[in-house]
Amino acid sequence: MTTFNDLGLPEKMVSRLDELGLTTPTPIQERAIPHALDGQDVMGLAQTGTGKTLAFGLPLIARMQSYGQKPERKTVRGLVLAPTRELAAQICHSLREQVDGTPFKVGLVVGGVGINPQIKRLEKGTDILVATPGRLIDLLDRRALTLQSTDFLVLDEADQMLDMGFIHDLRKIVQWLPEERQTVLFSATMPKLMNEIADAYLQNPVKVQVSPPGKAADKITQELHYIAKAEKTSLLIELLDKHRDEAAIVFGRTKHGSERLMKALVKAGYAAASVHGNKSQGQRERAIKAFREGEIMVLVATDVAARGLDIPQVRHVYNFDLPNVPENYVHRIGRTARAGMDGAAVAFCAPDEVDELKAIQKVMKISIPVASGSPWMGMDEPAKKGGGRVRGRGRGGPRGGGGDNAGQKPGGGQRNKRRGPPRGKRGPKAA
Template identity: 50%
Template sequence: MTQFTDFGLAQPVLRALEEAGYHTPTPIQAQAIRPAMEGRDLCGIAQTGTGKTAAFALPILHRLSLEKRHAPRRGCRVLVLSPTRELANQIADSFSDYGKYLPLTNTVVFGGVTIGRQERALAPGVDILVATPGRLIDLIERRSLTLEGVEILVLDEADQMLDLGFIHALKRIVRLLPAKRQSLFFSATMPKNIAGLADQYLRDPVQVAVTPIATTAERVEQQVIFAHTGAKQALLAHILRDPKIERVLVFTRTKHGADRVVRGLEKVGTAASAIHGNKSQPQRERALAAFKDGACRVLVATDIAARGIDVEAVSHVVNFDLPNVPESYVHRIGRTARAGADGLAISFCNDEERAYLRDIERLTRQKIAVAPFPADFVAPSRQEAAEIAQAEERRPETRGQRPSGRPGQARPGQGFGGRPAQGRPSGNRSAEPGRGFGRPQDSRVQEARGARPQGERPRPEHAPGERPRQTGNNRPLGGGEGRAIGWLDRSPRS
């Protein structure tokens, strides 16, 4: 069986892996690390939760350790593009963890926070820059960043990047990169537009696909329950009474739908939290922290909000609404059955969603088993459900649903939760001197945190809300792709 020691990785990288208890690579890592170390372009396809982050982070750290040179001022040697903020945080966390014994610097930039702090972090140059496309372009336009010195480009979650409308931003960014570079593309699915992008930007790439394209996690049991719209809330509440459900992630199609599900669960005494683009950064961090530590076992999320969530022991995923994009189903149920564990994905399907179900089954090339209502569940009639829905529509807005300030408008200079606080050095919780990435005295390691102001309409190249993930140290390296929430903001407001 292949071990990390078989690749010839730099000793500081192996030391970090050894301390974390990581010994055996996952399939995507076993196939991708060696060609990436050799400088080959690569297109890697693997479902979420299989360790794609380490598959590119480890060979990149190895190569940078061998080629000691200073990053150009206002530039970077490695550029990693991510579709969402928390996924960017998670990637930066992974680089920090695996490279903590290397004298390298990294930072992460995204929209919604004060750009000046990010400009100061980039001024001396950084070895590794993790960014969302929108803020990257903002920095380039302000002449605070140049891409002329990029040696390695990584595009993570490429399918999601295109789903969010980043294609024009990507094309603009790639035009600014040196023609001579290494490019690494990673994706959970391989739609035609991703294949076209790879053909355009990769040179003689190594193709790595560890699972059939667009398949779902093998260890996830999948069920669908046919229920009219008005019965879904009662059905969810009934299912969640089962104490065996340790930690469940519930997906809705809309932000308001997520809030309605949370209110419905709270009415029957089930604690739940929602995470979506209308929530402030502190609200999202609190919800994820409670979900991670078990204080709240139900997290309701939209598709975009859940990108990057990697929380241990998610036993169940419930699709309250089926996604209208079938690839999203693959991403959703990949939140469970991680690190070799089993999981159960339950989908509610009403009459209007049957077409979505057919699209999902066509994409995944498998039939989802139909499950009946639980034996002791009495579904509300359509009339009863309609009356409940009408009462909900008449419900006045409650305090706390919208961040402070006038509706649709953030206070000047603030993100969702107020004044953005200073980030802290990545990946080094003890902040000991001489720990490479974690050196607190190096301003280049500082990272901004925050969120897009509530009233700001996302431009096509900006992610409409971006999210977190987490892993424990004592599971296989591929069991997740980094940390969950990244570095929480705890600095005082001033």
């Protein structure tokens, strides 16, 4: 069995990993770390929850040990770019654990908080800086830092940065970076634009892959409920009541919808909080801290939290609304079954979410087991039988889940008309 000591890491780093109870590298760590330690550019393809942070973080910290002096004023030696504040904060927390007791400092710059304190902290120079693209550009425009001395760059969750429209920011940032540098890129999927990013940032990269894109962790059990939109909240409460003492994340599609759902859960007696784009960074951090420490048991979130949370005690993930981007389903359910634990993922599908469900199952190359209800009319696959009570049958179930006038007032018109903007214009904006 491979150990961290076998990967060529400095002895002090291996000792620190032992202190944290980490002795055996994950497959992505085992494959990526030796190449990164050799100074090669690396392109890694791995699903969420596979240990990518240490796969790039340990070589980055090892690089810091090669310097014999502190960083110069306003300089950054190692830069990590992440798409969301939550993911950036999680990366920063993990790296700070690894450098505890050393002279190395890990800085964090994200939006949603005051920029002036960040400018002041950057004046002394930074060993490792974790940043979101937008805030980094703001700081560069203000000349609060320089990247001319940055010789180790990490692009984490690069596919999500593309999904969120950061392609122009990435093109701008690369102009501030020196050509002579080492770059590590990690992504869960490989969209077409990734080739452009790879060409701009990487030189002759070593490609490592540990699992095909769209594959969920093996220890996650999944189930699907066909249910009318109006009945989703009551079903969620019914299912949550079965595991009140276990942490659960509930994913919604929109900021306002997630906030309403959180308030409904609080009213129903659950210790719940929400994380979405209308919350300040301080509010997000307090909610996540309370969730991590067990003060609240249910966290309602949009996709801003689909990749940024690493909380091993999360046993349940609910897709209250199915995501518009099918790959985000994989990232959402990857918030459970972490650190070798088991987890359960439950998805709700209303009549107007059939297309999203089809896209998810196509990406994952599976058919999610049905726990209740029947496929809505127009779906290609036959109905499956499963446990749980039947809700919203596809052809006029007793609770109004699916008939021709489902969800309509008496005398209502056509059903299943999609509301809101076209599919391609939803998704990241909702976070």
